[in-house]
Amino acid sequence: xxxxxxxxxxxxxxxxxxxxxxxxxxxxxxxxxxxxxxxxxxxxxxxxxxxxxxxxxxxxxxxxxxxxxxxxxxxxxxxxxxxxxxxxxxxxxxxxxxxxxxxxxxxxxxxxxxxxxxxxxxxxxxxxxxxxxxxxxxxxxxxxxxxxxxxxxxxxxxxxxxxxxxxxxxxxxxxxxxxxxxxxxxxxxxxxxxxxxxxxxxxxxxxxxxxxxxxxxxxxxxxxxxxxxxxxxxxxxxxxxxxxxxxxxxxxxxxxxxxxxxxxxxxxxxxxxxxxxxxxxxxxxxxxxxxxxxxxxxxxxxxxxxxxxxxxxxxxxxxxxxxxxxxxxxxxxxxxxxxxxxxxxxxxxxxxxxxxxxxxxxxxxxxxxxxxxxxxxxxxxxxxxxxxxxxxxxxxxxxxxxxxxxxxxxxxxxxxxxxxxxxxxxxxxxxxxxxxxxxxxxxxxxxxxxxxxxxxxxxxxxxxxxxxxxxxxxxxxxxxxxxxxxxxxxxxxxxxxxxxxxxxxxxxxxxxxxxxxxxxxxxxxxxxxxxxxxxxx
Numbered sequence: 001x002x003x004x005x006x007x008x009x010x011x012x013x014x015x016x017x018x019x020x021x022x023x024x025x026x027x028x029x030x031x032x033x034x035x036x037x038x039x040x041x042x043x044x045x046x047x048x049x050x051x052x053x054x055x056x057x058x059x060x061x062x063x064x065x066x067x068x069x070x071x072x073x074x075x076x077x078x079x080x081x082x083x084x085x086x087x088x089x090x091x092x093x094x095x096x097x098x099x100x101x102x103x104x105x106x107x108x109x110x111x112x113x114x115x116x117x118x119x120x121x122x123x124x125x126x127x128x129x130x131x132x133x134x135x136x137x138x139x140x141x142x143x144x145x146x147x148x149x150x151x152x153x154x155x156x157x158x159x160x161x162x163x164x165x166x167x168x169x170x171x172x173x174x175x176x177x178x179x180x181x182x183x184x185x186x187x188x189x190x191x192x193x194x195x196x197x198x199x200x201x202x203x204x205x206x207x208x209x210x211x212x213x214x215x216x217x218x219x220x221x222x223x224x225x226x227x228x229x230x231x232x233x234x235x236x237x238x239x240x241x242x243x244x245x246x247x248x249x250x251x252x253x254x255x256x257x258x259x260x261x262x263x264x265x266x267x268x269x270x271x272x273x274x275x276x277x278x279x280x281x282x283x284x285x286x287x288x289x290x291x292x293x294x295x296x297x298x299x300x301x302x303x304x305x306x307x308x309x310x311x312x313x314x315x316x317x318x319x320x321x322x323x324x325x326x327x328x329x330x331x332x333x334x335x336x337x338x339x340x341x342x343x344x345x346x347x348x349x350x351x352x353x354x355x356x357x358x359x360x361x362x363x364x365x366x367x368x369x370x371x372x373x374x375x376x377x378x379x380x381x382x383x384x385x386x387x388x389x390x391x392x393x394x395x396x397x398x399x400x401x402x403x404x405x406x407x408x409x410x411x412x413x414x415x416x417x418x419x420x421x422x423x424x425x426x427x428x429x430x431x432x433x434x435x436x437x438x439x440x441x442x443x444x445x446x447x448x449x450x451x452x453x454x455x456x457x458x459x460x461x462x463x464x465x466x467x468x469x470x471x472x473x474x475x476x477x478x479x480x481x482x483x484x485x486x487x488x489x490x491x492x493x494x495x496x497x498x499x500x501x502x503x504x505x506x507x508x509x510x511x512x513x514x515x516x517x518x519x520x521x522x523x524x525x526x527x528x529x530x531x532x533x534x535x536x537x
Contacts, residue, residue: 011127031269034379038262040193047188049073050092053127062493062507065124065472078107078317080180086171095190096222096232102185104154111259113149115173115183118166127169136514142234164232194221212487216529219497223523225435227283231519239280240297242523244304249526251311268324282460295348298328306378322382329375334469340401353462354511358384362406362416366429369398400436412443423455431469442473460505460525480537497523
């Protein structure tokens, strides 16, 4: 389902929810209470800007802008600013946090406030392109700029809103002539629930891979707040798909197990009436269901629980959350017919990737089959084998149906939908689901890579599952090459943290029809550190 259709579909699903089939009110309240007991205290560090900069158009840069250094931030102390003046600070790294600065006046007594516009940028084009040009599909309120009035000078100004940024542009909208403003002592207080940074990879690892690992760690760090946020720039929400990939990377890096447990229990405690977990939840100002439902995310909840149990050996969580996982399998299982085939009901948001061209049938078959296998393993760990007694036959039937209906043996590829679409997503999820053998999977991945018209991924989220599928098929060198070309491409394009969406052939791509609202520090893109540290790449 395309993004423009999902809100209507989610509303329809909410109306269709059947009461009484999910966890009891007491159980969900307990889940939220457990989650709240695990709410972390954020760690704060103070950072100073490293330079004054100016954005310059650059047709050779991926995002069409570069930064040119102009001077040292200390130069501000000798300068005054009036109507129409501006300057731009570079803090030298991406961070999630708050800004403060000192503002004083020069000249005759002020008879009006100083009015400022502050614009926060993750990448150069955020502060180079005026935000008043925004025409995207998301609310203008998401854009990271503020107009403030400072009534009394001198004053230490603290910006109350939290931002995700590296750059800060300051425009002086007006002062009272001939009064002028002077700025000093800019500080950014970065916050995260990540612990100590793990040791760097050894020098024997190639330079580009070590840099990719560093950017991955920074991406995860800045998304680790009181939950695993999908992107600290914009949504600031906890999404199942993002969280699962963040958690996998966290197990191999920062090892904040309580943050994962908190997130799992928030989803369990904020379901729909029938027990379906929401695709996303808020935790501010209090835990709240996001009210959006994605079939593949609901199915992957069980996989995230199993990942946690594997990482921590905490069988209490397996037993506690098993009923929630079982309920997801019951709900999504309604859309698998008697022949074992997934049937798109037409009123669900099916994600897989931000690509409107993608046919979802085969990838969804793969996701549901993979998650059913994960749920069966979790049931065994939870001592709930009887609850999953029907799973082995369902798995057998779905796998047989997938092979019979989606595998084109003459081409060595899996196809999807009435037009027999060939996509990278279909090959990857048929591998994860266990339908493809190791030999078939490696052949399919090589074949799809050689087809210029095959539907490719556009997000690091799906590329994660491609790299993982390659490793499952013994294609370690190909997996490393893809990691270096895709995530390395972002690094070589100037990324301090990895982006929400990246299509090398289309720098203007945005799911929201404007680069100004794209997230350039996004949770689902952090997994190279997982592959490099936990999977031997």
